Amino acid sequence: MKQINFGNRIRKRLVASAIQAYTAINYPKRNYPYYSGDYAAESSQSPETLTVVSYNIAFAKNIAQAVRDMQELTSQREFDIILLQEMDELGTEQIARDLQMNYVYFPAAIEPTYHKNFGNAILSRWPIVDPQKLILPHKSFSNRMNRIATRAIIRMSGVDILVYSIHTESVFTLPQYRQDQYKAVIDNIEPDARLVIVGGDFNSYTKAAVQQLEADYKRAGFLRASESSGPTIAKFGIELTIDHIFTKGFTVEEADELAGATASDHLPIWVTLMPKNKQTH
Numbered sequence: 192m193k194q195i196n197f198g199n200r201i202r203k204r205l206v207a208s209a210i211q212a213y214t215a216i217n218y219p220k221r222n223y224p225y226y227s228g229d230y231a232a233e234s235s236q237s238p239e240t241l242t243v244v245s246y247n248i249a250f251a252k253n254i255a256q257a258v259r260d261m262q263e264l265t266s267q268r269e270f271d272i273i274l275l276q277e278m279d280e281l282g283t284e285q286i287a288r289d290l291q292m293n294y295v296y297f298p299a300a301i302e303p304t305y306h307k308n309f310g311n312a313i314l315s316r317w318p319i320v321d322p323q324k325l326i327l328p329h330k331s332f333s334n335r336m337n338r339i340a341t342r343a344i345i346r347m348s349g350v351d352i353l354v355y356s357i358h359t360e361s362v363f364t365l366p367q368y369r370q371d372q373y374k375a376v377i378d379n380i381e382p383d384a385r386l387v388i389v390g391g392d393f394n395s396y397t398k399a400a401v402q403q404l405e406a407d408y409k410r411a412g413f414l415r416a417s418e419s420s421g422p423t424i425a426k427f428g429i430e431l432t433i434d435h436i437f438t439k440g441f442t443v444e445e446a447d448e449l450a451g452a453t454a455s456d457h458l459p460i461w462v463t464l465m466p467k468n469k470q471t472h
Contacts, residue, residue, distance in 0.1 A: 215336030
């Protein structure tokens with residue numbers, strides 16, 4: 192009589208269950224799900240300069256502190272656009288409401304560790320139009336999660352600024368795959384787009400990765416506006432620059448980080464920009 196090894200069957204089922212439990216539930220549909228809100232006061236005048244912030248708020252776990260971090264930054268200068276990563280819909284709305292900004296948010300997936308939405312947001316004190324979700328190529332090796340870029344147009348007193356909030360895969364992919372992800376944003380930009388901002392967490396863990404990233408965006412006509420912001424995260428005592436802001440059609444007035452921020456393992460970075468057509472000749 193053939194013997195059945197129930198122990199092996201149980202072990203296989205347990206392993207399969209564990210893998211399934213740690214597998215993300217992706218959102219493959221175009222521009223779905225989608226969240227938005229309008230909390231900004233109307234403004235009719237275009238500012239001389241534009242301040243942009245990028246902040247990865249680790250799994251949207253400490254939203255109240257993130258608001259305090261950004262209010263501290265606001266006390267020093269008024270900012271116009273915020274790019275957020277690792278967000279859920281509740282945290283995004285709270286930040287937008289507390290800072291009195293408009294927002295759009297797309298999740299990439301339900302993240303399996305915290306079992307909630309995980310994605311990118313764009314906030315602005317100006318109207319936001321034509322929001323879109325760009326699904327980036329290649330899933331995570333660890334949990335099969337998609338990464339995305341949230342894309343929208345900021346309409347600032349009749350001037351359109353194309354903006355992306357991006358979050359590429361971390362160490363759980365190949366360097367070439369991560370490069371494919373951030374280059375997918377470059378390929379998505381219309382040739383006639385004059386003013387463009389791309390910012391977020393690029394997971395560029397090495398100096399070579401930063402140089403490659405900068406070279407790829409430079410070939411597309413971009414400047415690494417946040418170059419002087421400094422390291423944005425520390426791992427095993429090593430300071431790394433993995434968050435960046437790239438711009439096209441702007442010159443950089445200032446760039447820095449908020450070194451005292453505590454809501455995340457990342458530091459928020461900011462840049463103050465001037466559209467090239469506003470410069471005095």
